[in-house]
Amino acid sequence: MFEYLTAGESHGPRLTAVIKSLPSGLEIEVDKINKELARRQHGYGRGQRMEIESDQVLINSGLRNKKTLASPLSMTIENRDWKNWKKIMEPLQLETEPQKLTNPRPGHADLAGALKYNQKDLRNILERASARETAARTAVGAIAKQFLAEFGIVVASHVIQIGNLKSESWSQLKQSANFDLDSKVEFENYFAQLDQSPLRCANSEQTKAMQKLIDSWQAKGDSVGGVFEIIVRGLPVGLGSHVHWDLKLESKLAAQLMAIQAIKGLEIGAGFEGASQPGSLVHDQIYYQPKTGFYRGSNQAGGIEGGISNGQNLLIKLAMKPIPTLAQALASVDMISKKAVSAAKERSDACAVPAASIVGEAVTAIVLAQLMTAKFGGDSLSEIKRNYQAYLKQLSEF
Ligand SMILES: Cc1cc2nc3c(=O)[nH]c(=O)nc-3n(C[C@H](O)[C@H](O)[C@H](O)COP(=O)(O)O)c2cc1C
């Protein structure tokens, strides 16, 4: 369940997403999909393309009277910019041969893609490599989020680093916050207010410094990366498995999260910092109370032990490299003349870490929806809920 494909070029007519199989009877709010699309478009440091686009989804199949039919659900998102690119991106016969783009950008898919696919025009590579495609993944993720909400599972994110400027990670916040981040309401309030913040970062002082940093690099024709953290609440024990490498929860998450454009690092729980500490400080000790069952005093494992969700919040940090297209272009070589040239300068984002954090939420939701249906069945929502309740009973009687 929840296997999907996306299609569409960045400046083509539209993006398409098809979810092959979904449980029947899941109510879908189109407004919630559009809300996720809008969240992905925002964020300080985005370029002029986001002033042109105003992403809205059109559902073409798989729904009747707002409910899934279990048949393939297909969606499209129009590219408003298409009207400015028809002469270059027409899928059928072009009226005139457009000028070829031959100076590859370091850090983009340009050169490796041109060599691999034997293309002398970089546009034939960059159009699909572009992170415009992440709008389609965000729409799929918005449906996965609505499915997970049926089970009280919430996927959220915040930005915790821009360039070298850091703000508190979830575990640091939990130690210092004077509000109860374990409460559902306070959790949701914390993340809701981030959607009003220019960088989706909770530390407002640091946000101002981060904005200045983006401005200063952008003024020099440069770009900036950063780190965001995904936090998942309400996950049951038992998604993923220790029995084989390709069934482990972290391998499923890493495979799909690392496939987001420009993501170059992933950390689960204490991750790299944990590597420098003794085991006694890293592992989450086990306690028991008759009322609540097994519990831990900490969450350094980031919610995964032995490839299996352990019932704690999932904590995943993702590092995004700086945007490759630079106004102060880097050294490159013309693919035809083989002479030294400056890399192509296209209109570009200077920083897209807040946007990437929304894509990260969507992709995490998709992986979790795939695993929930793998464990609890997938034909109808009512059947999955029955199986889920029976499993919760098994856990409570353990
Ligand atoms: C939300 C988002 C927006 C992006 N915007 C741009 C951009 O405006 N210009 C650019 O050169 N790269 C941008 N990127 C990064 C490139 O798409 C990415 O670096 C490129 O496809 C090469 O893939 P790789 O970095 O995964 O190796 C963006 C990435 C994301 C996730």
Ligand SMILES: C=C(O[C@@H]1CC(C(=O)O)=C[C@@H](OP(=O)(O)O)[C@H]1O)C(=O)O
């Ligand atoms: C269009 C989006 O992001 C684009 C991702 C992108 C890239 O190279 O990845 C390059 C830019 O596109 P353009 O060249 O049209 O300005 C970004 O705007 C989007 O996020 O919807």
